[in-house]
Amino acid sequence: EQINKGSYEHYMQKEIYEQPESLTTTMRGRLIRGGSCKAKSVLLGGLKDHLKTIRRSRRIVFIGCGTSYNAALASRPFLEELSGNIFQLLTGLPVTMEIASDLLDRRGPIYREDTAVFVSQSGETADTLRALEYALENRALCVGITNTVGSAIARNTHCGVHINAGCEIGVASTKAYTSQIVVMAMLALAIGDDTISSRTRRDAIIDGLYDLPNKVREVLKLDQEMKDLAKLLIAEQSLLVFGRGYNYATALEGALKVKEVSLMHSEGILAGEMKHGPLALVDENLPIVVIATHDVCFSKQQSVIQQLHARKGRLIVICSQGDSALVCTGGSCRVVEVPQVEDCLQPVINIIPLQLLAYHLTVLRGHNVDQPRNLAKSVTTE
Ligand code: G6P
Numbered sequence: 432e433q434i435n436k437g438s439y440e441h442y443m444q445k446e447i448y449e450q451p452e453s454l455t456t457t458m459r460g461r462l463i464r465g466g467s468c469k470a471k472s473v474l475l476g477g478l479k480d481h482l483k484t485i486r487r488s489r490r491i492v493f494i495g496c497g498t499s500y501n502a503a504l505a506s507r508p509f510l511e512e513l514s515g516n517i518f519q520l521l522t523g524l525p526v527t528m529e530i531a532s533d534l535l536d537r538r539g540p541i542y543r544e545d546t547a548v549f550v551s552q553s554g555e556t557a558d559t560l561r562a563l564e565y566a567l568e569n570r571a572l573c574v575g576i577t578n579t580v581g582s583a584i585a586r587n588t589h590c591g592v593h594i595n596a597g598c599e600i601g602v603a604s605t606k607a608y609t610s611q612i613v614v615m616a617m618l619a620l621a622i623g624d625d626t627i628s629s630r631t632r633r634d635a636i637i638d639g640l641y642d643l644p645n646k647v648r649e650v651l652k653l654d655q656e657m658k659d660l661a662k663l664l665i666a667e668q669s670l671l672v673f674g675r676g677y678n679y680a681t682a683l684e685g686a687l688k689v690k691e692v693s694l695m696h697s698e699g700i701l702a703g704e705m706k707h708g709p710l711a712l713v714d715e716n717l718p719i720v721v722i723a724t725h726d727v728c729f730s731k732q733q734s735v736i737q738q739l740h741a742r743k744g745r746l747i748v749i750c751s752q753g754d755s756a757l758v759c760t761g762g763s764c765r766v767v768e769v770p771q772v773e774d775c776l777q778p779v780i781n782i783i784p785l786q787l788l789a790y791h792l793t794v795l796r797g798h799n800v801d802q803p804r805n806l807a808k809s810v811t812t813e
Contacts, residue, residue, distance in 0.1 A: 434598055441800040443601035443692065443793075447786050448651060450606050451644040453596040454779070457610040461617055462637055470630065471637040473620040481590045484572050485622055486514075489544035490525040492571070494562045496810070498604040498684060499550040499611060500530055505680035506615035509775035513619040513636075515629070524622070531558035532813070535565060545571040548618075552599060552607040553809040554582020561813060563587055576614055578607050592618065601801045602808045603692045605786050608684060609647070609779045616640065616776065639773035643780075646770045650783045653767060657784050660747065660765065661791035664718055670695060671709065672720040672785070673735060675702040676728035681778045685720065685785030692803050693792035702728075702735045713742040722781055723758050725751040726774040737761050749781055 439445035446453075465471040478485070485491070491510060493503035507526045514524040529539060535558065541547060547566040551559045554577035563584060566573050575584045575591030578599065585591060596610035617640070620633060664670065670689055674682030683699035690697045700709050702721070713719065719739060723732035739746055740762030750758045751771040759766055769780050793800045 495550035502611035657787035688789035
């Protein structure tokens with residue numbers, strides 16, 4: 432039943448729409464509500480015997496390719512924040528990022544004291560698998576986060592977490608991405624110590640996780656709005672996506688979705704780097720998506736928007752509900768309002784309008800949604 436399209440025209444569309452359910456399945460049995468005097472917590476069965484080693488490790492290294500790499504990148508800020516524990520004197524663990532092929536090209540440093548986390552939807556990507564062999568040779572603790580029970584990465588890592596997003600058929604990963612982020616949020620909560628000082632924040636994130644499927648249902652209502660936007664952009668050559676902080680990864684992943692399925696050039700750009708090159712591209716023709724939902728970087732994104740306005744940039748701003756007037760001062764822009772969730776979970780919400788945009792652009796441009804040219808769902812050669 433899972434692998435037919437049902438009433439949907441394409442697997443990608445079905446998988447975008449399945450996200451409230453796939454996220455629910457990802458979290459099932461793993462969030463503990465806590466009783467009257469018991470704290471809310473997270474239980475990841477596949478990790479429980481290794482949490483002590485992870486907490487004592489020197490750093491966490493995320494390793495992956497494509498969308499899985501982007502999901503890990505989205506998780507880095509909250510893992511850094513929440514992984515504080517007594518071994519680290521309550522400051523977070525250092526978290527570094529590795530694209531699997533680049534780690535192998537450099538034979539980059541992986542230490543015995545590292546926790547290496549391999550993120551892969553299929554669990555079979557050749558580069559990620561080779562990087563796993565390399566990390567095992569270097570005797571790091573290897574953790575697998577995959578969507579495929581029994582896959583090579585699931586089998587060969589010391590421990591891990593299945594994301595349980597259900598079978599993903601579309602080459603462009605959608606529901607696996609959001610489930611990966613949610614698993615990594617749970618991982619961060621599991622690693623971090625439940626101290627009095629972090630209790631409020633941890634409880635807010637756990638409550639946010641419970642409510643996330645409902646918020647995803649809400650954001651999916653933007654479908655028609657994103658289709659209308661796709662109609663406006665159908666003939667464009669290029670689309671930039673600016674993000675920062677929690678949503679730098681959203682910019683990379685949104686741009687990856689657009690380029691891989693709609694075959695339109697698209698780049699995700701760290702907004703903090705805008706003045707170091709990308710600003711030269713800005714004119715009244717090039718469409719630019721700016722992600723400016725409410726978080727600690729919001730005022731910086733407001734200033735980015737003003738600078739883009741000053742160069743007559745053609746802006747599409749993704750902002751929190753009710754923030755239109757705050758983000759669209761000093762110039763005209765198209766605004767897409769999304770529901771606000773706990774800041775570190777916002778990437779799960781913010782990617783969805785961009786998934787919908789990529790989907791509609793692809794259909795309108797007449798390209799193959801589920802099997803984009805030259806791409807494979809699982810790349811099993813280096
Ligand atoms: C291919 C797929 C992407 C995926 C990447 C990594 O390029 O087309 O959608 O993100 O491989 O795959 P993995 O299965 O390791 O997540």
